[in-house]
Amino acid sequence: MHVTATELGLPALRGTAKRDPGRPDDSRLIDGFGRVATDLRISLTDRCNLRCTYCMPAEGLDWMPREEQLTDAELVRLVTIAVRDLGVHELRFTGGEPLLRKGLEEVIAASAALEPRPDISLTTNGIGLARRAEALAAAGVNRLNVSMDTLRPERFASITRRDRLSDVLAGLAAARAAGLEPVKINSVLLRGVNDDEATDLLAFAVEHGYELRFIEQMPLDAQHGWQRAEMITAGEIMEKLATRFTLTPDGEERGGAPAERYLVDGGPSRVGVIASVTRPFCGACDRTRLTADGQVRSCLFARTETDLRALVRGGASDAEIADVWRYAMWGKLAGHGIDDPGFLQPDRPMSAIGG
Numbered sequence: 001m002h003v004t005a006t007e008l009g010l011p012a013l014r015g016t017a018k019r020d021p022g023r024p025d026d027s028r029l030i031d032g033f034g035r036v037a038t039d040l041r042i043s044l045t046d047r048c049n050l051r052c053t054y055c056m057p058a059e060g061l062d063w064m065p066r067e068e069q070l071t072d073a074e075l076v077r078l079v080t081i082a083v084r085d086l087g088v089h090e091l092r093f094t095g096g097e098p099l100l101r102k103g104l105e106e107v108i109a110a111s112a113a114l115e116p117r118p119d120i121s122l123t124t125n126g127i128g129l130a131r132r133a134e135a136l137a138a139a140g141v142n143r144l145n146v147s148m149d150t151l152r153p154e155r156f157a158s159i160t161r162r163d164r165l166s167d168v169l170a171g172l173a174a175a176r177a178a179g180l181e182p183v184k185i186n187s188v189l190l191r192g193v194n195d196d197e198a199t200d201l202l203a204f205a206v207e208h209g210y211e212l213r214f215i216e217q218m219p220l221d222a223q224h225g226w227q228r229a230e231m232i233t234a235g236e237i238m239e240k241l242a243t244r245f246t247l248t249p250d251g252e253e254r255g256g257a258p259a260e261r262y263l264v265d266g267g268p269s270r271v272g273v274i275a276s277v278t279r280p281f282c283g284a285c286d287r288t289r290l291t292a293d294g295q296v297r298s299c300l301f302a303r304t305e306t307d308l309r310a311l312v313r314g315g316a317s318d319a320e321i322a323d324v325w326r327y328a329m330w331g332k333l334a335g336h337g338i339d340d341p342g343f344l345q346p347d348r349p350m351s352a353i354g355g
């Protein structure tokens with residue numbers, strides 16, 4: 001019987017990207033389409049204490065064995081190479097749930113001590129943030145995003161399968177009190193579940209001084225249940241918001257930022273919409289990604305990975321690792337191709353890549 005890699009549950013094709021002799025001699029993470037990756041997204045763990053229905057099944061996933069995960073020292077070494085040798089100047093720690101990673105504050109403090117000092121942010125579900133916000137700020141986190149899809153406790157419990165909305169709200173307030181500004185809220189709207197809350201979420205964010213960003217649901221769930229026709233599009237989100245607010249483009253240069261940003265009722269409050277599916281921004285992408293087990297991915301939707309952990313554990317020098325990372329990014333595809341007839345969802349779910 002023929003068994004595919006996907007059926008075996010193996011992650012995308014792993015290995016080392018070919019050394020294309022056509023790659024210009026440039027120390028940065030350039031690709032063949034003129035983009036330069038300067039923003040490193042790091043997944044610290046694939047584990048999570050919530051079970052958002054659009055992300056993972058109720059029973060969770062087969063978590064990565066501890067020995068496969070990079071140690072703090074291995075991780076800091078790769079981050080150092082990225083910042084010092086490859087021109088990365090933004091770091092975002094995510095997961096899974098990054099607050100579950102032991103040693104998080106130490107990893108952040110080591111990253112913040114690098115030269116040039118990178119900008120450091122965190123994407124978290126907010127559980128436990130109330131206790132940690134001060135320490136995270138002291139360690140060097142500049143900004144953070146907290147995910148919250150609803151303001152209704154029963155709804156929160158059914159979307160995340162845990163009754164923890166009050167923890168998230170406390171986490172948001174603690175983040176602001178710790179000066180981690182701007183505190184952003186990430187919301188995913190699901191048809192028939194919370195899509196009637198778009199305006200309530202924005203009113204809440206405006207009232208409390210948080211910056212809300214709606215994210216279009218992407219085909220990255222572990223269950224492979226995403227359906228294009230079911231997702232709430234950016235266009236629909238804008239229509240819903242327009243029933244209660246006047247939105248005008250904020251006029252700022254977007255650069256590689258995924259969110260289209262609008263002033264709410266003339267400002268200063270803003271709202272962002274990340275239309276990854278209906279208005280992809282791949283042409284301006286400046287991201288490179290590192291999974292908790294030390295694989296470089298050039299895109300959330302990449303189907304190949306480059307194994308830096310094997311190099312780290314095999315005694316490779318910093319220069320060798322940097323070079324392999326450069327070639328991994330040189331081969332980045334032009335776009336994610338969600339709309340292509342041959343689109344294949346990556347084998348790793350969002351929670352194991354780092355969203």
Ligand code: SAM
Nearest residue numbers: 055095096097123124125147186217218220355
């Ligand atoms: N656990 C943390 C959290 O929820 O913020 C960090 C990881 S989570 C994968 C990062 C972000 O991705 C969250 O805002 C979450 O709502 C979003 N997300 C998860 N699955 C998604 C999907 N299929 N499409 C779009 N966004 C998704």
Ligand code: SF4
Nearest residue numbers: 048050052055096125
């Ligand atoms: Fe956990 Fe974040 Fe996925 Fe929700 S979206 S299950 S909080 S990793």
